[in-house]
Amino acid sequence: MKNILFVCWLIFYAATGSAQKIDRNGLKLIEYHFHVLDSIANETEGEIIFCPASVKFMEKVTGIDATTDGNYFGRLTCKKGDLDRWHKWYEKYKRKELSGCSSFQ
DSSP, rough: OOHHHHHHHHHHHHHHHHHHHHHHHHHHHHHHHHHHHHHHHHHHHSSSOOOHHHHHHHHHHHOOOSSSSSSSSBEEEEEEEHHHHHHHHHHHHHHHHHTTTTOOO
């Protein structure tokens, strides 16, 4: 009986540690895409930012679609206002993480 409890505890502990690593890696990945999009936004004079991979990633993670038109390949661009909305989502998400809540939305 003690062995079963120990194995259950060990599995739970290992799974919890893995989930925290994934969360940290996920946060680093989000910050990477923010860095890419922010860099492009700072160098772009207009409202439109062209970076298909980062736009698609941010839409998927945040659940907030860019307001630009898409095509067969999806949205290739976003507006600076979309980037601001994603930043606001991220700040709200980080506050939830710091308070112990682990849901993305």
